Structure formats: C-alpha cells, structure tokens
Amino acid sequence: MKTSKQITFSRRSFLKTSTLASGGMLIGFNLFNACKQDVVPPMDISKLNFNDFNAFIKISDEGKVTIFSPNPEIGQGVKTSMPMIIAEELDVPWDDVYVQQGVLDTKNYQRQVAGGSQSIRFGWEPLRQTGATAKQMLINAAAAKWGVDASECTAKLGNITNAKGEMLSYGDVVKEAAVLEVPEDVKLKDPKNFTIIGKSISNVDIDKITTGKPLFGLDYKEEGMVYASVLRAPAFGLKLESFDATATKAMPGVIDVITIGDKVRKYFEDGKNNWSVRLNSNDKVVVIANSTWSAIKGKKAIKAVWNTESNLESTEFHDKSLIELLEGKTFNTMRSDGNVKKAFAEADKVLERTYESPFLPHNCMEPMNFFANVTDEKVHLVGPVQTPAAAATVVSDLLGRNIDDVHVEMTRMGGGFGRRLYGDFAYEAAEISNAIRKPVKMISTREDDMGTGVYRPAIKYKIAASIKDGKLTGYHLKEAAINSNMYGLIPNFFPAGAVENYQVDVVNYKSNITTGAWRAPYTNFLASAEQSFFDELAGVMGVDRIQLHLDLLQKVKGTSDERIQYNPERLEGVIKLVVDKSNWGNTKEGVYQGFSVYYCHNTHVAEVADIIMDKGVPIVKKVTCAVDCGIVVNPLGALNQIKGGVIDGIGHAMYSELTFNKGVPQSDNFDSYQLIRMGQTPEVDVHFVESNESPTGLGEPTLPPVGAAVANAIYAATGKRLTKQPYMNNINVEEKIIG
Known part of the structure; x- marks a missing residue:
C-alpha cells in the first residue's frame, strides 16, 4: 500500500450545509466506494435535517466533532x-469526538451491513478520504481568512497554523468552511504519522453498556406501544390448521389474538426467493x-393444531453414511485442476476421511425483537438488524408500500453472528403493526430463538489425498450440506493452487429446517476438517506438519491464477510467527500442542493450541494466535474480536450440538445446550504481523482454525483422530467438565 496518496474525490460525494440551529458546519458524505454514482444532491441542501444523512461529520463552533457511524453495531x-x-x-x-449511530439511507448508500467482517475493509479508503477532505476544507477557510495560500497552512489536533505561527481552531472557521467548494485533491497521511489509528480506544458505548442505559432493540419504546409474542410451528415443516x-x-x-403469514407466504410463492422470508411463509x-x-403467558395458553403432512425427517442426514445419503445425487464441481482420478489411480497411498458437524443455533444474548409502527404516512422500523436495507426493501414489498415510506433506525445489537442477517423478525413486526395499526414491539423468547429460528447447517466433508513417491499429488474435497448454497470462495482457499490435481465438489441436501450464515460462514467447520486432515496427512507422508504447509505454499508464490484468494507470503508469515511465539515443539512435559492455519474473510491466521489431560479429559490451557489483518485500527477492539473468536x-x-x-429441536435453552463455561476458557496469546497493508476483517477469521488446532493437540495427547464435532461427545473420558 502506498503510504501517502493523492486522491480525486468528487464534489458530488459530499453534501454540506452550515444552517444548523446550534451553528457550526455539517458535512454529509457518500461513505463507500460501493455508493451509487448517480446520486443527485437536493436542490436546496440548506433545509436538510440530520436524519437526511446516514453518515456525516458535524463540527461545532467550539471545535467539537460529531461523527455518525453508518454500519450496524453487533459488538x-x-x-x-x-x-x-x-x-x-x-x-x-x-x-473532542462524539459518535452517534446513523440511520438507514437506501437512496444514497449501499452496504450498510454487518456481516462477513467487511465493514472496515470496505470503508478504509473512503473514510480516510472523508476525514482528509473535511480537514482540507477547514484549512482552505483559515487560509482565506489570513489571506495566504493554503499550502502554507497545516492542521493538527483541531487547530490550523500558518507560516507566521498564527493559529485558528476548527471552531473558528467552520462557518467559512461550510460555504467553500469541496476540494477534489487531498493527501492522505503516511501511516507512520497516525496518532489515533493504532492506539487502543475503549468502545464508545462502554459506559452505557456497563450502566444499563438504553441502547439495544429490547430497550426501545414509544408512547402507546403494545407487545407481541408469536406462536410459530413447534417443528419445521408443520402448518397451522386451527387454534383455540x-x-x-x-x-x-x-388485548387481542390475530394470525399473520398470508402476506409473506404470497410474497414467497410469487417467486421472490428472499431466504429469510421462508421463515415466515407459514x-x-x-x-x-x-x-x-x-404476551408470552398468553401465547403459552393457545391450543393449536398443526398439520404434519409436510414435515421432513432430517436426522437421516446424520444417521446415514455420506455415500448412502447422496446416492443418486449429482455433485456440482466448483473447481477442477489437473486430473484427480488419474492421480488417485497412480498413487502409492490414499488417505480418505469423512468429517461431520452438527446444526448450531446462534444463541445471541439478546433474543430477536423489532419495533414497527405502520401508518398511512410511513412505516417506521426500529431494532437490531444486520441488513437494514434488505429489511426495508422486503417490508415495502410485503406491505405494498413505496420504499421511500419505510424508515429504518438501527439499534445496537446484543449479538448477531449471522442470525440478524435474516430480517424475519422485522417482517413479523411490520405485518403485525399493519394488521392492528398500532406501534408494536415483537419480542421472542430464548426458546423461540433456539426452537424456531435459523441454524448453521449440518455438514459432512469427505476429503481424500493421493501420495506418490512421498509427494502429495492429488486432493479431492466433497461437501454435503443441508440447505446450503454457501460455497462461495472456498474452492480457491488453501490448498488450491498448491496441488497439481485438485478438485472441490458440493451437493445440497434439502430440508425444512431453515439454515443460514453462522459466524465465519463457509469456513467455520471446513477449516477444522481440512486442517485436521493435513495434520494426519503429514504423519502418513512422514513429513513435518509445519514444513508440509510451507512447501506447498512455495508452489503458489508467483502464481498468475487470479482465482486464488489467499496470499502465500502472508500465510507463510503467520505460520512462522505462531511457531516462534508458541514455543512450538518445546513445551514442558504433559503439555500437548496442535497446529492449524487458515485464510478467510481476507485475513490470514495461524494458531497453536496447548492442552493437558486431566482424568482423560482434554483441557485447553492456551491458544497462541498469529494474525495478519493489515493495519490494526484499534488494538483493544482487535484483541477482543480475536479472543472472542478463538473462545x-x-x-x-x-x-x-x-x-x-x-423437525423438532431437542434443545431450546442453555440448560440442555452447552456453551463454553468460564472455567473452560484458555489464555489467548495474540501476535500481529506488522503491516502497512489496508486492514481486513477480524470478527470471524480466528474462529475457523481453532477447532483443528484443538483436535490436533488432542491427537498428540491421545493418539485418537477426531472427525466429528462436538469433540467431547466422541472422546471416551472418565469425567466430563460441564461447569
């Protein structure tokens, strides 16, 4: 990345006005490179209200700066x-900076989304350009006031200084700056001169979070609001026949009991195949x-009759072997290099393993909820959603309203992990309010979330490798997943490009159980399967597991294959860093180590797990994590994301599990579904690769590799290969720790 960059930033990317009741300067701006290019600013921008911007900078006469953050905040x-x-x-x-949550603006902006660990990656350059442009406008205003050339002036810490040493604060020139032309040529800082980026800064909402002040969707209230609790089918595939x-x-x-679902069902049947609408189609x-x-007590007292004819038994996915399960199904080949069949036919050895993972709920700390108030004038939606633009679009279609009538405000979310990508809870709230014509808050219980929601799909991977003359000659990955079309870029992740004969095949197994993105989609279990396989493969080949990875990466360096998503040099860098920092191979007696490395969500991560055995139970004591995510914007926040992903x-x-x-979930609350306990959480030792590359995601990339690191450490301790999650269900132990 160039450390200093001259950019051309169109004036049409900015809307600005100085006619604020409190005085000062307001700059509205297009936030992302993905912004629509044909946005036309209003003719009379002086009458714009704050709510007309989804993101802007406001600088007061006192020099205080308010920055509106546009993307949903899920932690x-x-x-x-x-x-x-x-x-x-x-x-x-x-x-001197204050931060407020922006609202949705579907006309002028795109990708107001929290998902895929992409917010900082997509926003990095536009956000920098925005700040630099605003600064240049203030410098130009000060220069005009002094009657000097702007090139003679510098800005630092909210003050502007000229060659004579005279100084003006930003607050002294905001009114003048607000009426100047927006400069098109500005320079960005050299990263070595950063004073905020790279410093650990506490979460801007931390005081409100710790003192319980309203922030989340469940906190939102309006005068005259009523509450709604929704009785959904107790099993996937059931349909409502009658109720008392x-x-x-x-x-x-x-107050009342009503039914909903007809609008969503019609929307779905009309071919608008929005995935999350499927949740509401009954x-x-x-x-x-x-x-x-x-509302909750009233729901429990309803006597409902459900039609079972369409119910689908989904446990057969687990009960049958992969071959039995997929008999007669056609695999879709996502990538095929060389000739895998020939490589396997000529091999000296073939290693083949099948890996299995269960359904997983999202278990957000804050259950699903949303506020809606549908009137003749507008549709007002407020709540925690990762995809506000999609929610607005679907609601406008469902209710037959113009998209301009739909106004979405985003609250902070008590967890998302992919669950709140799907706006079914917002559609329910909107349909309820439309029916009763009152402001309403739809609130789900924990049992609702776990029993009638969205799940990570159960998946099986069959991986095979061919070995000839001690070398890896072929690699074949087969995926079978329930309701999954999330194949994405995985055929182009490691070891793509490193094995001459390489093939990835996928097949979808249909079920009424609704599945979707779960933290680190595509890779959350694939990394465990592949990196467990590579650990065993190294043993079969009689080579060092670290060296096997490094040797394969050499074959990818300098490749002209643009399909390859990972960077072999950066993957090599995190491998060498984690080996060094984890004291790999030199631990004290009784400590067993497992290695794993993976690239996903644009970030390269390597991890080493240290475990001990206590009465036959593996205890994860420490995970050493090496991360290459480019420039680290906020080290404190980055550490929290990394450690959270690992744990x-x-x-x-x-x-x-x-x-x-x-079709009936066998767990509906934490008394029967086990999450990791405080006493089971290990030390997480994090090391960043120093870099001037643009930042990439951190919310998800550290989760996928850790499953294999732990499984490989357990193998080192016990000699047993684990191919099915959850691991504790597949280890013969004298005692399991559950709290």
Missing part, C-alpha cells in the same frame, strides 16, 4: 473504529398484550 466495534479512521485524517483529538385462543383472551393484559398466531410477560470456536467445537427429531 464488532465498527461504531468505534470507523469514526477513528475519519478522526485520524481530520486531525482532531479523540477526546379462548383461554388466552381471558387473561389479564391480553401462518402464525400472535398474541397482542400490554406487556411482554402478558467461541473452541466452545462450539468441543461442546455444542443441536439435534432434531422429526
């Missing part, structure tokens, strides 16, 4: 890190009440 820290990037180039003290709400209607606090019974408790990955690989019986 990944973008509400802190994205404003940090603007503030860095604007050159203001962080103590007599007892419910007699309960204190219950009729549901809704209890309207004056409190959450009354989450260990917990689900070791303990978590959701099973179904005829």
Whole structure:
C-alpha cells in the first residue's frame, strides 16, 4: 500500500450545509466506494435535517466533532473504529469526538451491513478520504481568512497554523468552511504519522453498556406501544390448521389474538426467493398484550393444531453414511485442476476421511425483537438488524408500500453472528403493526430463538489425498450440506493452487429446517476438517506438519491464477510467527500442542493450541494466535474480536450440538445446550504481523482454525483422530467438565 496518496474525490460525494440551529458546519458524505454514482444532491441542501444523512461529520463552533457511524453495531466495534479512521485524517483529538449511530439511507448508500467482517475493509479508503477532505476544507477557510495560500497552512489536533505561527481552531472557521467548494485533491497521511489509528480506544458505548442505559432493540419504546409474542410451528415443516385462543383472551393484559403469514407466504410463492422470508411463509398466531410477560403467558395458553403432512425427517442426514445419503445425487464441481482420478489411480497411498458437524443455533444474548409502527404516512422500523436495507426493501414489498415510506433506525445489537442477517423478525413486526395499526414491539423468547429460528447447517466433508513417491499429488474435497448454497470462495482457499490435481465438489441436501450464515460462514467447520486432515496427512507422508504447509505454499508464490484468494507470503508469515511465539515443539512435559492455519474473510491466521489431560479429559490451557489483518485500527477492539473468536470456536467445537427429531429441536435453552463455561476458557496469546497493508476483517477469521488446532493437540495427547464435532461427545473420558 502506498503510504501517502493523492486522491480525486468528487464534489458530488459530499453534501454540506452550515444552517444548523446550534451553528457550526455539517458535512454529509457518500461513505463507500460501493455508493451509487448517480446520486443527485437536493436542490436546496440548506433545509436538510440530520436524519437526511446516514453518515456525516458535524463540527461545532467550539471545535467539537460529531461523527455518525453508518454500519450496524453487533459488538464488532465498527461504531468505534470507523469514526477513528475519519478522526485520524481530520486531525482532531479523540477526546473532542462524539459518535452517534446513523440511520438507514437506501437512496444514497449501499452496504450498510454487518456481516462477513467487511465493514472496515470496505470503508478504509473512503473514510480516510472523508476525514482528509473535511480537514482540507477547514484549512482552505483559515487560509482565506489570513489571506495566504493554503499550502502554507497545516492542521493538527483541531487547530490550523500558518507560516507566521498564527493559529485558528476548527471552531473558528467552520462557518467559512461550510460555504467553500469541496476540494477534489487531498493527501492522505503516511501511516507512520497516525496518532489515533493504532492506539487502543475503549468502545464508545462502554459506559452505557456497563450502566444499563438504553441502547439495544429490547430497550426501545414509544408512547402507546403494545407487545407481541408469536406462536410459530413447534417443528419445521408443520402448518397451522386451527387454534383455540379462548383461554388466552381471558387473561389479564391480553388485548387481542390475530394470525399473520398470508402476506409473506404470497410474497414467497410469487417467486421472490428472499431466504429469510421462508421463515415466515407459514401462518402464525400472535398474541397482542400490554406487556411482554402478558404476551408470552398468553401465547403459552393457545391450543393449536398443526398439520404434519409436510414435515421432513432430517436426522437421516446424520444417521446415514455420506455415500448412502447422496446416492443418486449429482455433485456440482466448483473447481477442477489437473486430473484427480488419474492421480488417485497412480498413487502409492490414499488417505480418505469423512468429517461431520452438527446444526448450531446462534444463541445471541439478546433474543430477536423489532419495533414497527405502520401508518398511512410511513412505516417506521426500529431494532437490531444486520441488513437494514434488505429489511426495508422486503417490508415495502410485503406491505405494498413505496420504499421511500419505510424508515429504518438501527439499534445496537446484543449479538448477531449471522442470525440478524435474516430480517424475519422485522417482517413479523411490520405485518403485525399493519394488521392492528398500532406501534408494536415483537419480542421472542430464548426458546423461540433456539426452537424456531435459523441454524448453521449440518455438514459432512469427505476429503481424500493421493501420495506418490512421498509427494502429495492429488486432493479431492466433497461437501454435503443441508440447505446450503454457501460455497462461495472456498474452492480457491488453501490448498488450491498448491496441488497439481485438485478438485472441490458440493451437493445440497434439502430440508425444512431453515439454515443460514453462522459466524465465519463457509469456513467455520471446513477449516477444522481440512486442517485436521493435513495434520494426519503429514504423519502418513512422514513429513513435518509445519514444513508440509510451507512447501506447498512455495508452489503458489508467483502464481498468475487470479482465482486464488489467499496470499502465500502472508500465510507463510503467520505460520512462522505462531511457531516462534508458541514455543512450538518445546513445551514442558504433559503439555500437548496442535497446529492449524487458515485464510478467510481476507485475513490470514495461524494458531497453536496447548492442552493437558486431566482424568482423560482434554483441557485447553492456551491458544497462541498469529494474525495478519493489515493495519490494526484499534488494538483493544482487535484483541477482543480475536479472543472472542478463538473462545467461541473452541466452545462450539468441543461442546455444542443441536439435534432434531422429526423437525423438532431437542434443545431450546442453555440448560440442555452447552456453551463454553468460564472455567473452560484458555489464555489467548495474540501476535500481529506488522503491516502497512489496508486492514481486513477480524470478527470471524480466528474462529475457523481453532477447532483443528484443538483436535490436533488432542491427537498428540491421545493418539485418537477426531472427525466429528462436538469433540467431547466422541472422546471416551472418565469425567466430563460441564461447569
């Protein structure tokens, strides 16, 4: 990456006005490179209200700066890190910066999304350009006031100085700056001069979070609001035949009982194949009440009859072998290099393994909820959603409203992990409010979320490798997943390009159980399978497992294959760093190590797990993690993301599983579904590769590799290869730790 860069930033990317009631300067801006290019600013921008921008900078007469953060905040820290990037180039003290959540603007902006660890990656250059452009406008205003050339002036910490040593604060020139032309040529800082980026800064909402002040969707209230609890089918594939709400209607606090689902069902049947609408495609019974408790109690008293004809038994996915399960199905080849069949036919040895993973719920700390108020004038939606633009679009279609009528406000989310990519809860709230014409808050219980929601699909991988003359000559990966079309870029991740004969085949197994993205989609289990396989492969080949990876990466260096997504040099870098920092191969007696490396979500990660055995139970004591994510914007936030991903990955690989019986989830709360406990969390030792490359994602990339690192360490300790998650269900131990 060039450390200093001259850029051309179109004036049409900016909207600005100085006619604020409090005085000062307001700059609205197109935030991403993905912004629509044909946006036309309003003719009279002086009458714009704050809510007309989804993101902008406001500089007051006192020099205080408010930066509006546009992307949904689910704990990944973008509400802190994205404003940090603007503030860095604007050159203001962080103590003078205030951050507020922006609202959705579907006309002018795209990718107001939290998902895929892409917010900082996509926003890096535009956010820097925005801050630098605003700073240049202030410098130009000061230069005009002094009657000097702007090139003679510099800005630092919210002040502008000229060659004579005279100084003006930003607040002194905001009114003049607001009426100047937007400069098109600005320079970005050299990273070595960063004063905010690279410094650990606390979450901007930390005080509100720790003191319980309203931030989340569940906190939102409006005058006259009622509450709704939705009775959904108890098993996937069931349809509502009839219901008796007599007892419910007699309960204190219950206002009404209605049904919804017809609008969504019609929308789905009309061919608008929005995945999350499928969750709402059946009729549901809704209890309207004056409190959450009354609504939930009323729902439990409803007597419903469900049609079972369309129910699909999904446990057969687990009960049958991969060959039996897929008999007669046609695989889709995602990538094929060389001749895999020939390589296997000529091999001296062939290693073949099948790896299995269960369904997993998302288990967000804050259950699904959303507020809706549908009136003749507008549709007002408020709540925690990772895809606000998609929610607005679907609601406008469902209700037959113009998209301009739909106004979405984003609250902070108590977890997302992919669950809130799917706006079914927002559609339910909108359909309920449309039916009763009152402001309503739809609130789900934990049991609703776990029993009637979205799940990581159960997946099986069959991996085979051919060995000839001690060399890896062929690699064949087959994937079978429930309801999954999330094949994405995985055929082009490691070891693609490193093996001459290489093939990836996938097949989809249909089920009524709704599945979708789960933290680190595509790779959350694939990394465990492939890196466990490579560990065993190294043993079969009689080579060092670290050296096997390094040798394969040499074959990718200098490749002209543009399909390859990972960078072999950067992957090599994290491998060497983690080997050094983990004291690989030199641990004290009784400590066993496992290695894993993976690239996903644009970030390269290598991990080493240290375990001990206690009464036959593997205990993960430490995970050493090497990360190449480019420039680290906020080290404190980055560490939290990395450690959270590692711990989450260990917990689900070791303990978590959701099973179904005829479409009925067998766990609906934490008393029967095990997450990792505090006493089971290891030390996580994090090391960053120093880099001037543009930053990449951190919310997800550290989760996928850790499952294999732990499995490989368990093999080192026990000699047993684990191919099925959760691992603790497949280890013969005298005692299992559950708390």
